[in-house]
Amino acid sequence: MDYYSKSVNKLIEELTRLPGLGVKTAQRLAFHIINMPEDHVNSIAGAMVNARNSVKFCKECFTITDQELCPICSNPKRTHDQIMVVEETKDLVAYERTGQYNGVYHVLHGVVNPQLGITPADIKMKELIKRLEGDVQEVIIATGSTTEGEATAMILSKFIKPTGIRVTRIASGVPVGGELEYVDEVTLMRAFDGRIDM
Secondary structure, three states: OOOOOHHHHHHHHHHOOOOOOOHHHHHHHHHHHHHOOHHHHHHHHHHHHHHHHHOEEOOOOOOEEOOOOOOOOOOOOOEEEEEEEEOOHHHHHHHHHHOOOOEEEEEOOOOOEHHHOEOHHHOOHHHHHHHOOOOOOEEEEOOOOOHHHHHHHHHHHHHHHHHOOEEEEOOOOOOOOOOHHHOOHHHHHHHHHOOEEO
């Protein structure tokens, strides 16, 4: 049974498509939006459309950006011979919050998962291997400690080691099965500092 008008129901329905939003939260957000000043609603809608239309992948590390190179890759003060490999942009952000890592990143956009048909060709692995043709001294593999994250780390190590580049893995201070974006900064830095050669 519909309790609201078609436009309100449509707004609630669209909000429930966002990750982590159930019907009740979507209803609360919908009513909040309806009661906001029109210029605030237009500003939010405009920011969403603008972000969707202007965001692309950094041509170097494949994080999301609205420039050719992201602010990290274009920063000459970063250590460009050290690359931390992460699964998603949110993992990069988690490490950046620590303020302790000064190298650059490579975002895979996923992990190898044969059950879902995701192979090394489906993530940004060949792009990483191409980057290693430059002056890279160390690759830090910071994929999650899930089964898929560990498998991806092993595959990466297998491809990188023959190049003579040092390959390290973040320490297990990150809980098994944990998502990096939810791990606190201290734990992330302990995992980084305790990384091991693969």
